[in-house]
Amino acid sequence: MEIKKLQGAIEAILFASGEAVSLDRIAEALEIDRSTAGKMLENLADRYRTEHGGIRIVRLEGGYQMCTNPEHAAAVRAALEIRRNMPLTQAALEVLAVVAYNQPVSKAFVEQVRGVDCSAVISGLVSKGLVEERGRLELPGRPLLYGTTTDFLRCLGISSLAELPQPQKEQHQEETDAEGSREEVLQQGEGTAE
Amino acid sequence: MEIKKLQGAIEAILFASGEAVSLDRIAEALEIDRSTAGKMLENLADRYRTEHGGIRIVRLEGGYQMCTNPEHAAAVRAALEIRRNMPLTQAALEVLAVVAYNQPVSKAFVEQVRGVDCSAVISGLVSKGLVEERGRLELPGRPLLYGTTTDFLRCLGISSLAELPQPQKEQHQEETDAEGSREEVLQQGEGTAE
């Protein structure tokens, strides 16, 4: 019974908060120790997962957040008239990649890696809530720094930056495969140049 | 199975909405008839009620809405308010100090002294009840002025601002030079306001 009540309280906290709530805060509010709270949250998250209901509990950067089960995305969009988010463009994914693996970074750094202006892409990612400002560099001009948000982690289905997929070192085979598909394009392009 | 899936979709819709969702809208999104949807919602609401979990489904005029179970209101409040126990950050302390020693001051003044943007820190201090608005400067843009509150005095365990340690002349000659000119400026600024 006591456990049942604590679980209910945790559900209520996660539900009411909307955003991710840190384990510390939950433990402190319920006056239980951190490891007990952690176990209860993991159990709760497991229960939600196996029940295949409409709600999920995801772990994000030391905290937990309730969100809808992606299986029901279509129903949610239909009922709430949410426009389906366009998949991220190649440019947006590249900027996200640079920011995610090097954060906090300035716009200039991102642009140096990509070789093109990235202002519009960065502000797009900020307005999507995937990237956020993280203070300024103490350099002339005091450029803004950017990092990824917990929404970014959630959309990627990971709990922390440590779980980011690690690029594999030097696999030439793979690379030529991926690059190969472009060749056709290029040949066509050259054709027109003549 | 089919029913299980529909129930999940309903949960997801109610969860994501935040507000009440009409029965028509749910029925339409799930492509089921209104009475089936109504029955499913009542069943779902019953289940939530008997489970004594953290979430409830309530029927309102506008339709159905998910909300926290009032039994856990205390836990929710405790968790969402716990932020108040976080000690002030160095940035917050510095801004508070600049405000305390120069009040009433504009944000621009604080930023000039600290050399960094202070908007977020100032609004944090305002919501913590340590700093409050004190009218506006009669300058272009009519910037807000800030001063410290009585809660601030309580936090420092003093009964008036006169009890704050006074800057000692010999110790920071340079500082007073820099500071002095700024104070003058501010006084002039205020002078014109009158």
Added chain:
Amino acid sequence: MDKICYKLETFEGPLDLLLTLIAKNKLDIFDIQITELVNQYLEQVQAMQEQEMDVSSEFLEMAARLIYIKTVSLLPKHEEAEQLKRELSGQLIEYRDCKRVAAMLGERFSFDSYPREPEKIEPDRRYRGHHTPQELYAAYLSAAGRGKRFLPPPQEAFTAIVSHRIVSVSSRIIFVLRRLRQRSVQSYTALFDGILDHSERVATFLAILELIKGKRVHLNGEQNPEIKLINGGVRHGD
């Protein structure tokens, strides 16, 4: 033709184009054959321009850079060329990694789970902690010290804002009309006599334009025209 247009556009930038060329020609990314690369790169950019695509300045900048590397490669001592090529290789490798990671992120990325807005509970955020006055004083010194690194603007910069006089156009309309009512025809430049303040001069000029527009005064002549009151300066329709 359209199809090609569309496909050409898919280059994310000059580095993307270079990587594609390198892969296509099976060039060694660590030791780029610059001559080969320059020609193909320029052909591509030209093709893009011929199709009136918006070729961003970055593509042209890279073209210039490649040509420069090619040029210095022709010098008998080409340490500089080697250095520049190494820099380019480094940049290309970095960008290639970026693309690989982007692809990995793209595969996993999904917007299908929705969070909800926080419930509207107004939390009591009042601060309950305690600090000593000394702590505050130390913070003050630290703040003031930091500010000094970013020198405060000189006092004049501030007083300019404070003392800056903004003269309204309407006040100058009254001024001009008053002058003209005293003497209904006078020299245009005379209206500016003795006005040193920039804002006031501009406002006077704008006031005269306003009055001309409202057909309340008339301006005639080339050099220093005469300004004349029309109909006693009464506003049209009054």
